[in-house]
Amino acid sequence: MVGKIQDNYLSILGVCAWPCDQVLGCLTNSGGTHSTHEEERTRYFSVFYLSINAGSLISTFITPMLRGDVQCFGEDCYALAFGVPGLLMVIALVVFAMGSKMYKKTPPEGNVVTQVVKCIWFAISNRFKNHSGEIPKRQHWLDWAAEKYPKQLIMDVKALTRVLLLYIPLPMFWALLEQQGSRWTLQATRMNRNLGFIVLQPDQMQVLNPLLVLIFIPLFDLVIYPLVSRCGINFSSLRKMAVGMILACLAFAVVAVVEIKINEMAPPQPGPQEIVLQVLNLADDEVKVAVLGDENNALLTESIKSFQKMPHPSKLHLKTESQNFQFHLKYRNLSVYTEHSVEEKKWYTLVIRKDGENISSMMVKDAENITTDGMTAVRFVNTLHKEVNINLGADISLSVGEDYGVSAYKTVQIGEYPEVHCRTEDDDFSLNLGLLDFGAVYLFVITNNTNQGPQVWKTEDIPANKISIAWQLPQYILVSAGEVMFSVTGLEFSYSQAPSSMKSVLQAAWLLTIGVGNVIVLAVAQFSGLVQWAEFILFSCLLLLVFLIFSIMGYYYVPVKSEDIMEPEDKRSPHIQEDMTNLDTNNTKL
Template sequence: MVKQTGLRETAKKNQIGDDPSKGVFPSQKKSPKLCGTNYPISIAFIVVNEFCERFSYYGMKAVLTLYFLNFLHWDENLSTTMYHAFSGLCYFTPVIGALIADTWLGKFKTIIYLSIVYVIGHVIKSVGAIPTVGNQVVHVVLSMIGLALIALGTGGIKPCVAAFGGDQFEEEHTKERSKFFSVFYLAINAGSLISTFVTPVLRGDVKCFGGDCYALAFGVPAALMVIALVVFIAGSGMYQKTPPRGNILLEVCQCIGFAIGNRLKNRSKKIPKREHWLDWASEKYPKQLITEIKMVTRVLFLFIPLPMFWALFDQQGSRWTLQATRMNADFGGLVLKPDQMQFLNPLLILIFIPIFDLGLYPLIDMCKFNFTPIRKMAVGMILAGLAFAAAAIVEIKANETTMPNPLPKESFIQVLNLANEKVQVEIQGHKLFQEPIETFQDPSEYSKLILNGTQQNLLFKMESNGLNSTSPHAVQEKSVYSLIVFQSEGNMLSYLIEDMKTKPVKGQSAVRFINTLDHDVNISIGTGLPVNVKKNYSVSNYTTLERGKYNDIQCKTETGEFPLDLGLLDFGAAYTVVITNTSTNTVQAQKMEDILANHVHLAWQLPQYLLISAGEVMFSITGLAFSYSQAPASMKSVLQAGWLLTVAFGNVIVLIVAQAAPLEQWAEFVLFAALLFGVCIIFSIMGYFYTSVDPEDIREKEEMPSNGNVIGLVPQKTKM
């Protein structure tokens, strides 16, 4: 043990010596410290920078799915695909940032230049969200350019900022450096928590250009990124800036490439086999480098199943947000936006970390259970799978109020009886309505029509109190209709109108009006223009409104102005309001519900957020710490890149499933849960055969002279 300690001290001295090739320059001026501490003042600028940058990133990302869905008018699958394509790109670009920083510009300049790219991307994204700027094609082009620049900016600085903060501490101040990383992680979650709550408010509660203000929701994160850049530059004179020291990731790739090429080149020659395939690089690369790469590849091999966890985790901002639009978000007067539920994840992370570290893990240790990092990560996977099982149950219940989905050669129809008597309706070749339709009540349930082609002309027969009438109507496949039946001058009349096929977006309400009066009416509702409805049973288009009570709607007619009481227009519901005369020569509104309101409360998403957040604490934080513990100091950046790539590939899995396997949403949730459970089993088996090592012991063994004392330095391996 004495000899080991001596070697470690020698290694430390070598690490902080005068060798510029190692990136160490003791002659650099030291950063000024906070009074009476070993904390450099410069870290305050870095922490504030990280808070603003994470606010910027997560704030923009919180409203991104609804922006695709409601502003660019993409469908749910395409919106999900683009969301995860962007998320994946954000975790591929750190490799580019690390390459630029280590081989060319250094961390400081890389952060500056890529932050400028980041700001430009935000500005372009905000401009693309202004409805008056160009047409739909221009909006899409600007959005894609903006997102590409944001991905390069946020991903490029990701591997640099935390490492740059660590560079501000002197080698002997490891305790202070450790606390800095805790504060750094706190800044990340604080920025995420605040932004995911605030930016949906900016989107939905602030109106601009006649609708949701996506330009502002993207513009505020852009302003925060400008502040992040200004704050970081303000601390320039206090930073310790190490110049580029060469890219170890590139060197690792070159070494692996040489080993593979050398092995293939000598495959046919009678050369003795080597213990490990990386030993074929020994002709060109030093033994220490090869040994360290062997350690890294063992961990990277263990990373192979990990993308499946991230495939589930990152759907909080896509599929789970879309699920929230089909739920009731009224918390006793406080109405949450669908995209605001994402704030639960960073909030729960901040709560769970101390609970797990100070309560759960010590309790498990007291029970004498060896809760290794591999086991913690496996439990994290199980929790994430259970979260998606819970999400599938919620999805099934939420879909009970959705419209039927007509298939090719199918259509759905309901009857709105505005006559004074019950009406019996028959459709040519279809006996859909066995009982007479009551007057002035909620419409009959939708019934399915089977057509003989994409369009069919059908004869509708109505009978009421001795009156008979027949009317031909053209019916299109994959459509939803209402048959309006009414009496006029002793005749039974009807006409067919198209209904909404899906629930109103963003959990809003939709309402249309039928005017039974013999003169036009103008109805002032919401903040938009008045709705003009022509006379004699004409029907207006649907108007989309925020959920709320509409008790004093103004209705103007040629005889005067009258108030209408529509009552509560609830989440996700579509209504037909019939305007009629009363005996006192005023008008009244009779409301009928075409699409049922969302009846599953948003609070039912809480269990899935609790499970996925607990899974993240066990999986993500543990996995990152474990991978760092298994790599030598020179290879930690390589494992950092490998870890970030698992997140990128997880998002790739989602966009592949979203496009290649169109399933019912609940079935897709079940599929992801099943896949993760299967991957968890594979990962657990791989972890069972994995043995942990101390990288420092391995390094010392390589550096020891070949004598009898070497045997005593073989690292103790521990089953994970």
């Protein structure tokens, strides 16, 4: 049953992906066909990419609101989040169809991709069939397809393969760029999203990318690029793309630094044959706690005042997967020994309580993985002699048993909780829980004050996220600037360098590099075995290596002028035909 559901999801994703690629590839070629001058074509690709990001900006900001802020049958409204974009797509289709008479329509010429593949395959196979030394060599390996395919097609495929060679390193850039919607968003869930004037959803940070792209495209086209040209610097398309790679490298270096800072704030995680122990003293006086080893040696010693806990949780090492620990408790003139069993990779809290004139302890197993998703989690210890029912609002309630009963964890929204309604079998009262902050996990101890009635004592099991989500802004600025320099320029470069018959093939190859980039992300995540910040550094270093390779390849690439490509063969001048045939590779600047 599960497999069938997964297959359905994959089918739906495939249905969504197929028209997206069709639309992007066709719109790119169609717009380029309508642009006859180089400056006009460059402007078109900038506006085209700008319009894509304008739509992305709207959807990235509005969709989380439609999903989270609107309720459907008491849950997040995914139907509305998908339905509204679907309706807008229908409207866009109608508007697009209304302008049909103004479009320059080029009739299809068959499956060009298939022709290219067949031509290349025939040239390779024919070359190996005729490897005898008696057969004269040919200037280019694609010339071996001349027995079957026309000269014009072979020349076009030669020009195509020159550009495709430059595409080999490009997927690594997309491997970095496409992580904004996954790993960067996961990073945002572990940060403080309260900016004072607004509380952001983790996925709403993604709105920065299209917003910055909308700002950077006119900024680069109208200010930065002209300024660089006035300084006498030849800022070619390949050079722009290379700088875009460097900016993406820097962005991931910043991501790694932010990840390290977040990890420094995180509590320790127990590994194999380890536990993390916290001690909570609910007695009315100071208690000295000692954790004893097999030879009665003290593994941990701590003095804890009344209604306090250890300053920091402590890691204890086990000899096996489970083990019994003996605890020595000194309270006033009393000395108490108690024993508790623990298991590896767990969090525990030793709760010390008053028991008449004596003291006793209980070991509470904490939740192993409390996923707050930027919310906050709470649990209660009830020292009263009667069960307490607690209402945390929004249909969230829990019951805590009498005489030091411990509740389960409950995840609630962040904010102030000055009056939380509580009820026992014969009394109603309110508790002031104070501020419940981002990502924090709190323990509340309900006690009885003779004069003021039930009160609550608050402590943090896991501290709140202190790293503001605003620290993601530098990485978004860098990667968005890199995207403008790499992607917008790459689209225009791909169109300008492709022969007329090969423009659709080259655009398809450009989109394919994006897909390969996503595969690289999956492969690294599956096989690297690195912690998250180390993976970010790995991606940054890999792209730096790709930048060096791409720079060397671009140095030896000879750009083809657009007017030479667009002219039919019989109208080209002799020296142009010679250049296209021999595909000279003299050195040129990147």
